[in-house]
């Protein structure tokens with residue numbers, strides 16, 4: 654029997670909105686915060702952080718567009734959780750981005766560019782295509798989140814503890830809501846063709862961005878112009894698990910007709926990290942301001 658496409662694919666999925674306060678700890682982050690002061694890796698995480706607030710606002714708008722048409726009360730509740738989580742990510746990454754800007758990263762310029770690109774896409778594309786872009790982006794963030802939560806050496810690359818904390822919290826929640834936008838897309842009858850083409854375009858755009866990152870780092874950061882710094886950075890970047898063949902294959906899984914984000918079962922991983930971060934001895938309890946269970 655075919656699953657009911659108008660409903661949540663996982664009724665037991667919880668998507669709580671946690672209000673966090675990372676500001677005090679983020680204010681202590683040095684300029685090259687990544688492991689061993691690696692310049693390129695520091696810029697990589699900074700560029701990612703710079704992309705989050707505008708990106709997440711876009712994801713929320715694209716999902717909210719369909720909110721009133723969702724009939725399944727469970728999926729409706731999960732959408733509220735998705736919007737709450739992404740709003741909190743945007744808020745905390747804006748705090749981090751202000752610190753990064755003060756340290757000399759060109760964050761404001763990147764945010765401005767991102768805002769303009771999103772506005773252009775929303776003017777030119779249909780709500781369905783915008784939601785397809787969100788579903789694609791959520792696949793990337795879910796895979797990155799899984800890597801952060803499962804691979805200790807990849808987590809270590811983040812360097813400074815405050816940076817690890819914000820990314821680990823973000824990773825937990827990306828994994829918690831990884832199928833929500835997908836379920837909305839399916840419930841609204843979004844086409845497979847549109848979904849798969851959005852992935853193909855995004856995949857190649859990201860390859861192009863990956864090539865341009867070292868150029869931007871070279872131009873904007875004098876530390877990157879010291880002999881050997883960028884070469885060592887590129888070598889380190891290529892040795893991370895992000896660059897493994899399995900990652901590329903997991904990205905391409907999305908292009909299968911029967912793909913669904915829940916096919917990668919992260920239930921045990923989520924239970925483990927909820928306990929590690931917010932259990933009785935949770936390492937982030939002192940940064941948790943409040944939480945709404947959804």
Ligand SMILES: [Fe+2]
Pocket residue numbers: 709738739742823827
């Ligand atoms: Fe997020």
Ligand SMILES: [Fe+2]
Pocket residue numbers: 739791794827830
């Ligand atoms: Fe997300």
